[in-house]
Amino acid sequence: MGMELIETIEVGSGGVAAIEFTSIPQDGLDLILLLSSRADNAEQAFFATLNNTTGYNYPQSYIAWNGSSAQSGSRDDNGFYFQWHNKSSTFAGIFSNSTTVFSNYASSSDKSFSIQSVAPNDSNSLNVYMFMQQGTYESTSGISSIKFTQQASGNFVQYTIASLYKTTAD
Numbered sequence: 001m002g003m004e005l006i007e008t009i010e011v012g013s014g015g016v017a018a019i020e021f022t023s024i025p026q027d028g029l030d031l032i033l034l035l036s037s038r039a040d041n042a043e044q045a046f047f048a049t050l051n052n053t054t055g056y057n058y059p060q061s062y063i064a065w066n067g068s069s070a071q072s073g074s075r076d077d078n079g080f081y082f083q084w085h086n087k088s089s090t091f092a093g094i095f096s097n098s099t100t101v102f103s104n105y106a107s108s109s110d111k112s113f114s115i116q117s118v119a120p121n122d123s124n125s126l127n128v129y130m131f132m133q134q135g136t137y138e139s140t141s142g143i144s145s146i147k148f149t150q151q152a153s154g155n156f157v158q159y160t161i162a163s164l165y166k167t168t169a170d
Contacts, residue, residue, distance in 0.1 A: 002170045003032065008163040015040055015155030020147040021164050024105075028166030031102040031143060035162045036095045041154025048080055048148045050137050060135025067129060080113070080135055094120050095160070096129075105166075106142035113137060 009019055024031070039046065061074040096119030103112045117131040137143070146164070148156070 002168045003165050004028070004168055006164045006166055008161065011156050011158055011160040013158050015157045017155050018147055018149045019156055019160070019162050020145065022145045024144050024146070024164070025166065026106040026142045026144065028106060028168055029104065030167045031105045032165040032167065033100040033146070033162065035098045035100070037098070037160045038095045038157045039150055039154050040157050041150060041152050045151040046148055047151050048146060050143050051139065051141055051145055052147065053139060057138040058135055059138070060133055062131065062133040065130040080115075080133070102137070102143055108140045108142075110139065111137045111143060
């Protein structure tokens with residue numbers, strides 16, 4: 001098995017409201033997304049859609065730790081949430097990171113995904129917010145685009161970086 005870089009997007013000066021991968025080749029096995037992010041707003045979550053699909057096609061469950069207590073739940077949204085990433089009120093210059101895997105992304109059946117994210121805690125630099133989520137993208141189309149936007153208005157700040165890889169059988 002191999003891993004091949006599809007594209008890296010680095011946010012420049014002034015930030016951007018959305019990060020989008022388009023024209024994702026359909027010749028791989030899985031997609032792996034590595035993301036280092038920070039926002040200029042007060043929200044800690046951001047939102048992703050696949051193939052511009054905004055219907056309730058994303059059933060998911062999650063567990064989270066906010067530095068002092070755990071949460072868990074499930075939902076079916078118009079996309080899926082990434083929680084948490086650093087926001088304007090957290091440590092200056094510190095970025096959160098997440099890893100997402102989309103299994104069998106080019107198949108004609110539903111695609112499973114998993115997300116793991118960590119970010120420094122607002123009140124105690126010794127703790128981190130941790131978020132793990134798994135779900136399904138209910139679609140018979142392969143994943144050809146991924147778009148990230150803030151849950152609330154705002155931008156991804158300069159130096160946010162996203163890299164998308166595909167795994168191959170080689």
